[in-house]
Amino acid sequence: MVDMVRESFQMWQQLEKEAETKIFRQTGMLLIDSESPPQESNEWDKVFANCDIPHEYLTSKELCARYRGIEFHGNYKVTLEKMAGVLAAGKALVCYQNLLLKHGGKILDGEKVLDIIPKRKVTVKTMQGTYVAKSLILTPGPWASQLLHPLGLKLPLTVERINTCYWHEKVQGTFLKFPVFADVTVRDPVNAERDTVVYGLPSDEYPGLMKVCLHQGTTIADADSRDRPENGNMEDIDILSRYIRHHFPGLDDLPHIVEPCLYTNTPDHVPIIDQHPVFPNIVFACGMSGAGFKFAPVYGKILTQLIFGEHVDYDLSAFRYNRFNEPGGGTMSKL
Missing domain, CATH: 3.30.9.10 (D-Amino Acid Oxidase, subunit A, domain 2)
Structure with missing residues (x-):
């Protein structure tokens, strides 16, 4: 985790430079x-x-x-x-959103997800429309269980x-x-x-x-x-x-x-970052246990490496969804 902290710090500095906005205040x-x-x-x-x-x-x-x-x-x-110090979370999110738009991305905010249909291409149905993509990254926060359980993933969240x-x-x-x-x-x-x-x-x-x-x-x-x-x-x-x-x-x-x-x-307060065991074109991160934001740049990089089948820079064994031993924890059910 220390290596992740170091790289996250470097990536926050990079964001500050690209966005020309101060988002970190060193306080100790x-x-x-x-x-x-x-x-x-x-x-x-x-x-x-x-x-x-x-x-x-x-x-x-x-x-x-x-x-x-x-x-x-x-x-x-x-x-x-x-x-150590303080990250201005609101400013950081705006910076990332602006850079996303600058590079051709789209932000569709306030669309409640109704269904995710996993196949060779993934279909996502929301209250506003239907979207089809080759792959899908899910970071559903407190709605993780509701979205992942229908995909066969029962997680102890x-x-x-x-x-x-x-x-x-x-x-x-x-x-x-x-x-x-x-x-x-x-x-x-x-x-x-x-x-x-x-x-x-x-x-x-x-x-x-x-x-x-x-x-x-x-x-x-x-x-x-x-x-x-x-x-x-x-x-x-x-x-x-x-x-x-x-x-x-x-x-x-x-x-x-x-x-x-x-x-x-999560039971061990370590996030889950993993790839769907049946549909490798779906990757997900959840269970941040109140400490995820500071690592957001690194977690985003890891998810990108997973979805493109690239070498992942970190050992993810501690982050796998199936690491939990308690009954019903981190299991894969039949779809």
């Missing part, structure tokens, strides 16, 4: 963990050491002295990874609704230059066995508001039910409010904006 990333016993290192330490990634370690006291508006007191191990929360700075500009952060020390008071990762991005997307969220949410039946009132879980907002009060006194402890977001999760 704080990785907040519990203090390890002496001589014991965590997985991050091993990755940084093996891949020569610039970083430094901070004590809790050094962390609080360097950045305003925060409080982390106690036995924390804080690592500042210096190359779950759709999760996340509350994306933005918190108002008490003093505007306090967190403008704050790093991205991920805190793995938080424990869910409702379910003590559940890992609860809090992550955040500096004030940028909405001026004066910092994004702080849980990297998990509530499982829902399907993507189309995202905005139903019964799926509006408030437990995670309560957890975040307590977290903000404890660690970010520079922010108001009630979210100013809450937006729904959808994750499509």
Whole structure:
């Protein structure tokens, strides 16, 4: 995955150059963990050491002295990874869309897919029309199960609704230059066995508001039910409010904006990128588990290599659809 991160970073830089638009802001990333016993290192330490990634370690006291508006007191191990930053997703998508149009592509937005008929040529029926092509790349996001199951692929995917929360700075500009952060020390008071990762991005997307969220949410039946009132879980907002009060006194402890977001999760939180076992002219990617966007350029290249029968630059064994062992997971049924 580290090699994918490196190439993705290079490809985002290439997009910035071609589109003449700034989409990446380097901020660094704080990785907040519990203090390890002496001589014991965590997985991050091993990755940084093996891949020569610039970083430094901070004590809790050094962390609080360097950045305003925060409080982390106690036995924390804080690592500042210096190359990380924030991708402006909206700008990035517009850049790719504009380049697609420039090179003769078409964008047909808002067309609900009704049926996919796989043969030597693939037929796709939507509410607006019927399209026939030699090959098809599917990246259906939270609608993956609905589209892939009729093609004979039964995948162990779950759709999760996340509350994306933005918190108002008490003093505007306090967190403008704050790093991205991920805190793995938080424990869910409702379910003590559940890992609860809090992550955040500096004030940028909405001026004066910092994004702080849980990297998990509530499982829902399907993507189309995202905005139903019964799926509006408030437990995670309560957890975040307590977290903000404890660690970010520079922010108001009630979210100013809450937006729904959808994750499509695999059991191991590794994406599925593969070729249909019966119809090689169909390739698909899904189950990004909330972390797919940063790898989008590389995943797109891999899908292109698969659909054209070219050599794939990466070992895809960890990404195959049939890697899951649980009953019914990653199986191929009869069409």
